[in-house]
Amino acid sequence: MATRLGLGLPQNKQYDLGRDVPDVARAAEATGYDSLWVYERALFPEPATQGLYGIEGLPWPEAYRGVADPLVTLTLAAAVTERVRLGTSVLVAPLHVPFQLAKSLASLDAASGGRVVAGLGTGWSLDEYAAASVRPFEERGQVLDELIEVCRAVWGPDPVAYDGRLTKIASAVVGPKPVRPIPILLPAMSNKARRRLVDHADGWMPVGMGAETLAAQWKELQELAAERGRTAPIQTVVRVNTRYSASGHSGADRAPFQGSVDQIVEDLVAHAEVGLDEILIELQGSVRDAWELKEVAAEVYEKARAAGV
Template identity: 45%
Template sequence: MKLGLRLPQRLGVDLQHDVVEAARTAEAAGYASVWTYERLLFPQMPAEPYAPPNVPWPESSRQAADPLAVLTAAAVVTEKVRLGTAVLVAALHTPVQLAKALATVDQISGGRVIAGMGTGWSTDELQATGATRADRGRLLDETLDVFDAVWAPDPVNFRGSRVVIRDADVLPKPVSKIPVMLGGGGRNLGRSTSSKALQRIAQHADGWLPVLTTPGPAGAADLRASWDCIRDMASAYGRDASRMELVVVGNVTFTTRPAGHDRSAFVGTLDQILDDARTAADAGADELIVDLNLQDWFTSTRQMLETAVEIREQLVVP
């Protein structure tokens, strides 16, 4: 199992220096990829909590620098690591402009971009861009269709519910077809992820980006069952499921003492975090994204990167 590292985007980050330092450090330490996330805004009185049942939005995460700008900075100071988004919220973007932006970063990086996409969940963010929660699945589907059209040879022709392109050149193109991965999932993955979401992944995606929340064998079994379901559906649609990737997101929160048996995955001491990484490997993950952005006690990006390097050195998984 390979490891990826989320780049620093949060409040207190020196965007001029910390992003490039993190990207260089990740590549030198042996991380296979670097990733960004998307948060458009942070409402004072959000319509939904950050996480159920009533978890407040983290103070340190009240800034999220633009994910594609951060990836571009990482692209120009690295040579090998893949550059991924986990995830971009389709409804917050105009599909053609997003396709063009992703293709541009792909060209700058020499073909290393992974487009991780999702429907989003924040009513406040969706309303800020003129969308609604009811729109989000439809808008993601249309965005995926636009990607296929715009990244194909010119001239491009496309007609959708809000996008019309007639005999147009849309450049630049990606170096090659950008892998598109879809997010989704949570606790009890196989039961909480809707059949529509699973079908979308099976029909359209090059991989899945679930967040692992349940530690231990139960978490591995649950994740594996959902992944098997997705691949079985993909095969039924005539796709080569063996080419799809499972990239698990680990949202790390360190504690000074071992967390109890009722803890969520990637919450606890370093040893517990490493155990959770092995759980992801046991579930068949091809890659694990280590996200240290939620750590309120990190005093600097340098401290965060020292921890990231330690995780990379200690984690030996098949």
Template identity: 40%
Template sequence: MKLGLALPTFGPDACPEGIVRVCRTAEDMGYDSLWTGDRVLAPHVPGAPYPSADGEMPRAYENHMDPLVALTFAASHTTRVHLGTSTLNGLWLPPVMLARSLTTLDLLSRGRLIVGLGLGWMPDEYTAVSVPWKGRGARLDETLDVLREYWANDVFSHQGPLFTIPETVVGLKPRQKPAPPVLLAAFTPGGLRRIGRRLDGWLPVAMPLPHLMGMWEVIQKAAAEADRDPSALRMALRVNPRLTDSRTGPERMPAAGTLAQYVDYARAAAEAGVHELFVDFGQTPASLAERVDLAGRFIEGVRRG
């Protein structure tokens, strides 16, 4: 199983020095990937509860960087690690502009981009970018259509219910062939089936492993029904540790526990068949130096097992 680390693109450590330090940490320690997320608003009272046990949005989101710009900066300070979005809200940009940005980043990183898309959870952000909250699934499907057409053709045009793109020559092509992998964060039955039918993989968040693998089976079945190879799909599991000083009961993991418990969870995930797991220590009240230390202890513990 591959291991990844979240970049400090939220909170007080969201700065050039913080990103460079985590980039060097990741490559020196043997991490396989770096990840960043997407926010445009951080209201005191969001229009919808944050999707967590307590419903509280992390206040670190009040200081947020542009994810693709941050990954481009990270690409210039790394040579090996892959660079992923978990997640990029793919509906906030016109799809042809999204295609151009993703292609540029894949080229500049020499083929290390992992495109992780999501639909977000906060209607306020859709209002801010003048995109309707209603009809997100249909907008995502057409966005995926445009991305695939842009990457597959030297000349293309698009006429759909939401977007019209006049015929154009597309000289800019991604380094990865035929395209960078596109993963989706989804948890509803319809979203899981969409992954199986047309995406390259899934971006879940940490949950009890039997539940996780049950949802993965839904994706695999949908892929087989669509005459796609289920074994070609990949899963990249996000873990947001809430670290405690003493061990928690099994009913609280992976929502909260000690670092050792999260190491055990990662080992069990590898045995269950998870392809990649990345950890975001920015969800903890830790300094950058403490995050670096935690990253070292975590990968050492998992690899040792």
């Protein structure tokens, strides 16, 4: 079975949200992509108080100045598509009130005919936590745990009841319900996060930074699942953040997914051989506009399929 291919939707500041998201969503579905994805970046601190990913001195990309809300973006895409799955990679879960996020995801799933995939993470930006979080940064894992539990309760049968630290639902009818259980995927980089995934989530959403590294991580996760007695399959979507360049990258220091379409496809082939279910291709940060995004995405898709991905 061929690896499913997904495409990141245009959320960054160079795009026109109302025009470009529906345009790219329709084009991606027509090209053959299996899914469309969004990410979350709540704000852009200026001056920067913390490096990108919490790494000191690493600057935030300029594209992060004004990233559109992920669920609004997905709703725009849902309205103009029929087949593609609609995923988050990822929502920074502790920036959201658990009950409200569960209800929003359920509503979007109902409206789209059962196409939502919920990729959830804990985030890393202290500034985002200061502005929007429901609890302090130090409690981010506990918030994610409760949010997963609240989602399962809200999406399940009525009456819904839940008694948590943040969320108290005595007994209530909560609708609409998702068309089917919405899969919850986690990046799960640390050992603790991997245990959370194995015990409580449906799937894994790593970042592809090299096929050998990805294969080793996948093996470790499968071993952990066996140790903890998990029998349900782990759904897998690997996110690849490309740095596209029409002229390619000729240096020996080329990073995975950096360079021309042919070089990106070469890396897609290597990552597909790891055996994960789906690859999400993020192109929006290194193209000029929606027209180029559609053109490059179509070329990547066609050449990847021709190469056996």
